[in-house]
Amino acid sequence: MPKVRVSQDVELTYESFGEGEPLLLIMGIGAQMVVWDEEFCRMLAARGFRVIRFDNRDVGESTRLDALGTPNVLEVLRRRFTGRKVRAPYTLDDMADDTVGLMNALGIDRAHLVGLSLGGMIAQCTALRHPERVRSLAIMMSGPGELWASLPTFAALRALTTRPPKGREGAIEHFVQAWSTVGFAQHGTPRDRLRKLGALQYDRGISPRGFARQFAAILAAPSRTRALAQLRVPTLVIHGANDPLIPPLAGRLTAARIPDARLMVIEGLAHDLGPTAWGYTIDALTENAQRRLAPAPRQLGFVRALLQPAFKI
Numbered sequence: 001m002p003k004v005r006v007s008q009d010v011e012l013t014y015e016s017f018g019e020g021e022p023l024l025l026i027m028g029i030g031a032q033m034v035v036w037d038e039e040f041c042r043m044l045a046a047r048g049f050r051v052i053r054f055d056n057r058d059v060g061e062s063t064r065l066d067a068l069g070t071p072n073v074l075e076v077l078r079r080r081f082t083g084r085k086v087r088a089p090y091t092l093d094d095m096a097d098d099t100v101g102l103m104n105a106l107g108i109d110r111a112h113l114v115g116l117s118l119g120g121m122i123a124q125c126t127a128l129r130h131p132e133r134v135r136s137l138a139i140m141m142s143g144p145g146e147l148w149a150s151l152p153t154f155a156a157l158r159a160l161t162t163r164p165p166k167g168r169e170g171a172i173e174h175f176v177q178a179w180s181t182v183g184f185a186q187h188g189t190p191r192d193r194l195r196k197l198g199a200l201q202y203d204r205g206i207s208p209r210g211f212a213r214q215f216a217a218i219l220a221a222p223s224r225t226r227a228l229a230q231l232r233v234p235t236l237v238i239h240g241a242n243d244p245l246i247p248p249l250a251g252r253l254t255a256a257r258i259p260d261a262r263l264m265v266i267e268g269l270a271h272d273l274g275p276t277a278w279g280y281t282i283d284a285l286t287e288n289a290q291r292r293l294a295p296a297p298r299q300l301g302f303v304r305a306l307l308q309p310a311f312k313i
Contacts, residue, residue, distance in 0.1 A: 006101025018045025028117030058210025143250025183272025240269030
């Protein structure tokens with residue numbers, strides 16, 4: 001797959017589908033671009049987009065930044081939960097600049113951004129740092145960086161932070177078990193597909209050290225809650241009603257802060273966008289990309305916005 005340099009130290013591997021307005025798919029922590037299923041990408045491209053999926057830094061076939069060191073995940077957690085400063089080898093803003101660097105390398109002036117989990121955080125930072133480059137914003141299974149609104153279940157946190165065993169079969173089984181823990185619900189990915197996906201990711205190259213650096217970047221990031229009120233871009237927030245890793249409250253808080261953002265809560269969805277959820281997710285993404293804001297976007301009071309009804313599926 002093609003690779004482009006997005007900064008002095010980072011090259012990103014990417015893949016494109018279709019033609020039309022550019023739409024970038026930004027994946028979550030430790031997950032490679034292939035987690036955006038090829039069939040999902042082609043379905044989205046059929047709506048008239050040039051769909052681009054890519055490996056973030058420290059993931060898959062993109063640049064590994066091992067020279068920056070490897071944070072201790074448990075120490076990072078302890079510092080975050082005790083209110084102490086977390087030091088990270090790089091920041092979410094750096095990853096947002098990678099996204100814009102990819103756009104620059106591909107000659108893209110403005111794009112629709114769709115981010116899942118960590119990808120949703122990167123998409124927020126991109127829109128805040130480079131608002132002129134964003135046509136629309138979709139934030140899936142993510143949050144604005146408020147610890148009180150983002151506490152995972154213990155099982156989900158353990159699944160996320162347990163280091164995979166060495167060896168191909170052990171790593172694949174670990175991926176299946178971890179993904180099933182955070183994503184198992186009505187609209188989760190079937191286990192046979194998870195196994196194939198785990199094998200594909202292993203063969204492309206997994207990086208536990210890269211995961212640790214991305215994890216530190218998440219926990220070192222300041223809250224974006226106040227800053228999000230500055231955004232003036234069509235925004236869709238999608239969250240699973242059964243998400244054990246990033247609770248629905250985090251998605252609701254994100255939508256409450258962004259003027260005129262729309263919130264869609266999917267019943268039977270956890271922290272995984274399985275095939276049975278693709279159809280109406282793609283419908284919602286397409287509608288949001290075509291939406292235009294009024295000259296003065298609707299701005300509810302914070303409490304009213306937080307409590308407003310979500311569009312549920």
